Amino acid sequence: MVDDTRSTSVQTDQPAGSAGVIDLGPEDRRWRDFVAGQPGALPYHLPAWSHVLRETFGYRLAPLGCTDASGRLTGVLPLVEKKGLLTGAHLSSLPNTHTAGPLAIDRASLAALLGGAAARVDQSAASWLQLKVEGPALDGLTHGFSGGTWLPSYVLDLPADPELLRFGGSRHNSRRNAAVLRNVRKAARLGVAVREASSFGDVRRWYRLYLVTMRAHGLPPRPL
Numbered sequence: 741m742v743d744d745t746r747s748t749s750v751q752t753d754q755p756a757g758s759a760g761v762i763d764l765g766p767e768d769r770r771w772r773d774f775v776a777g778q779p780g781a782l783p784y785h786l787p788a789w790s791h792v793l794r795e796t797f798g799y800r801l802a803p804l805g806c807t808d809a810s811g812r813l814t815g816v817l818p819l820v821e822k823k824g825l826l827t828g829a830h831l832s833s834l835p836n837t838h839t840a841g842p843l844a845i846d847r848a849s850l851a852a853l854l855g856g857a858a859a860r861v862d863q864s865a866a867s868w869l870q871l872k873v874e875g876p877a878l879d880g881l882t883h884g885f886s887g888g889t890w891l892p893s894y895v896l897d898l899p900a901d902p903e904l905l906r907f908g909g910s911r912h913n914s915r916r917n918a919a920v921l922r923n924v925r926k927a928a929r930l931g932v933a934v935r936e937a938s939s940f941g942d943v944r945r946w947y948r949l950y951l952v953t954m955r956a957h958g959l960p961p962r963p964l
Contacts, residue, residue, distance in 0.1 A: 761856030764805035764816060766791050771805065774813040775843065784840040790818050793836060796963060802831060802864075804856045806849045815844030817853040821866060831861060832870040841873035851881040858884060 764771055766787035775781045783789055793799050799820035806815035818840055823829045834840040842853040861869050871878065879887060899905055937943055947964050954961040 760807070761852050761859075762805050762807055764803040766801065766803070768805075770811075770813045771803070771816055774805075774816055778843055778845075781843055782839065784834055784837045785816065785818060785843050787818075789837075790820065790834070793820055793834065797836065799835065802860060804853055804860070806844060806852045806856070814846070815842060815849035815853050817842040817857060819857060819860070821864070828868075829864075829866045830868045830870060831857065831864075831866045833857075833872065837872065839872045839874050841871045841878070847881065850878065854878065854882045854885065858882070 768787070771787045775785045775787075778785075787803075790801050790803060794801055799822055802819040802821050804817040804819060805813050808814055817833060819831050819833050820835060821829065822832050822835050833842070842850050842857075844850045844853060857869055857871075860866070874893070876887065878885065937946065944964070951961050
């Protein structure tokens with residue numbers, strides 16, 4: 741779901757008795773406690789995940805919260821400011837994450853968070869807003885938003901016995917298993933040994949191999 745409009749004002753329906761939308765900091769314990777009590781919450785809604793994104797990619801955090809008159813959170817929206825060569829400056833919930841978006845106890849709080857996010861776009865250098873959500877939960881909550889398919893999702897019931905777990909048909913599995921065995925034998929001939937990393941030095945040595953591999957595939961590497 742994205743907002744590609746730049747309105748000068750935003751009108752949203754606030755929850756009954758609401759104190760409105762607030763800026764939320766990762767150190768605010770209400771954020772973590774609220775997410776922990778929501779059955780539909782994902783790990784990406786936690787402040788710790790926003791902290792990981794900030795430390796790993798350097799994104800500027802811009803999370804929002806919705807509170808009632810007593811200061812109790814009724815919703816959270818993890819947001820970061822991101823700049824791209826092709827996409828320009830925008831707000832996202834969340835980059836490098838399959839799905840996130842707002843989390844709230846009712847639709848009124850969801851609408852308030854959407855309005856607050858749109859207002860944040862108006863007040864910053866960001867030109868658009870991206871929300872990755874599952875399903876049409878945000879449809880019709882506020883004006884100026886349009887929805888589209890981000891990534892298709894599939895659900896597969898797994899067997900209780902791991903031995904029965906198969907991906908693809910038997911022909912596909914045969915080819916894959918043959919390729920794996922061939923690579924294992926080649927690695928053994930070359931003297932490749934596999935062990936668990938035991939120090940940060942091991943991680944640095946692995947990272948050098950990772951950089952070479954990503955360069956060979958023409959892909960930008962993740963930071964150490």
